[in-house]
Amino acid sequence: MEKLIKLGRIFYGLAIAGIGFQQIFYADFHPMTFPPQHAWLPGLAIWAYVTGAALIIVGGAIVFEKNARTVALVLGGIFFAIFCFYYIPYELIVDPYYKHLGEWGNAEKELALAGGAFVVAGSFHDDHTNVQKKSLLIKLLEKLVPFGSIFFSITMISFGIDHFLYTAGIATLVPAWIPNAIFWTYFAAVALIGAGIAIVFRIKLNIFATLLGTMILIWFIILHVPVSIAHPFTDKGNEVTSAFSALAFSGTAFVISGIKSAVFNLNKAYKKA
Numbered sequence: 001m002e003k004l005i006k007l008g009r010i011f012y013g014l015a016i017a018g019i020g021f022q023q024i025f026y027a028d029f030h031p032m033t034f035p036p037q038h039a040w041l042p043g044l045a046i047w048a049y050v051t052g053a054a055l056i057i058v059g060g061a062i063v064f065e066k067n068a069r070t071v072a073l074v075l076g077g078i079f080f081a082i083f084c085f086y087y088i089p090y091e092l093i094v095d096p097y098y099k100h101l102g103e104w105g106n107a108e109k110e111l112a113l114a115g116g117a118f119v120v121a122g123s124f125h126d127d128h129t130n131v132q133k134k135s136l137l138i139k140l141l142e143k144l145v146p147f148g149s150i151f152f153s154i155t156m157i158s159f160g161i162d163h164f165l166y167t168a169g170i171a172t173l174v175p176a177w178i179p180n181a182i183f184w185t186y187f188a189a190v191a192l193i194g195a196g197i198a199i200v201f202r203i204k205l206n207i208f209a210t211l212l213g214t215m216i217l218i219w220f221i222i223l224h225v226p227v228s229i230a231h232p233f234t235d236k237g238n239e240v241t242s243a244f245s246a247l248a249f250s251g252t253a254f255v256i257s258g259i260k261s262a263v264f265n266l267n268k269a270y271k272k273a
Contacts, residue, residue: 001206001258005123008213008258010063011251012116016075017059018244023052026236031106032245033113034082035090062120069124073141076117076148083110102162109245112155116252118148123255149256152249153196156212160192175222191215199256206257213253220246 023029027045029038041047061071087107091098098104122145134142163170167185174181191212198208224243231239 004210004254005258008251008254008256009065009068009120009123011217011247011254012120013059013062013251015059015244015248015251016062016113017056018247019241020052020055020057020059022237022241022244023048023055028236030236030238030241032109032241033079035086035094035106037090037094065124069121069126070138072117072121072124073138073145076114076121076144077137077141079110079114079117080144080151083107083114101158102166104158105162108155108158112152112249112252113245115148115151115153115155116248116255118145119152119252119255119259121145122148123259149199152252152256153199155196156192156199156249157196160189160194160196163189163192173223175226178222188215195253209253209257213250213257216246216250216253220250 019030019033023033027048029048029051038044058071058075060066062068087110091104091107095103118141121142126142163185167182171181171185174184178184195208195212195215198204199212220243224239224246228240228243
């Protein structure tokens with residue numbers, strides 16, 4: 001399972017770095033990471049460049065496992081803060097259609113990315129001998145690690161519900177060469193909701209998280225990659241960003257699927273020592 005965890009980390013890290021590259025390329029934030037009405041920010045392009053570069057560095061740190069636990073904790077804290085203190089107020093105050101679940105899609109992706117960062121952070125061994133050296137911020141962020149899989153699962157369950165609410169529109173996303181698009185839309189809905197619930201309540205965690213990660217990875221390959229290649233610059237690279245988010249979600253699910261076994265094996269090693 002350690003190999004699956006590492007693969008998940010790589011997927012998540014590459015996705016974060018990819019989003020960073022996009023911010024630099026377009027000199028702007030994508031609505032998936034920052035609410036759309038942010039033109040009021042002074043020096044918007046500079047902020048996009050700086051944070052884009054930071055995301056690339058963070059993604060690389062996770063992939064190459066360089067101070068990855070701390071880096072992932074800080075990333076998760078930033079994403080979670082944006083979700084709580086910017087996205088939620090934005091949806092409730094600015095968006096007139098906030099009562100429609102579909103309008104919360106980008107906010108939910110932000111929550112899933114935050115959860116993914118905390119999950120990734122939790123997958124790295126914590127050196128308890130350095131507890132005294134940790135800053136108060138890191139100690140506080142570590143308390144959110146157990147909630148990472150829940151944040152992620154909330155988004156998966158919500159997306160599953162969306163498949164039932166907006167079946168006709170979502171069915172159009174199924175590649176034309178796959179028959180019975182409506183069936184696969186409902187299948188995905190049940191799979192997302194079922195896997196999300198299983199992860200929250202830790203029911204056959206390894207199996208359901210692995211299946212979820214595999215399903216999303218298949219979507220990434222057969223759906224997101226072809227569309228991204230066909231329309232790489234449409235709506236400031238929206239399709240490419242969607243592909244990166246799918247890769248991040250797949251990676252998160254893989255890390256979740258392997259953590260339980262990894263922690264169990266680590267505890268056994270400590271007992272033998």
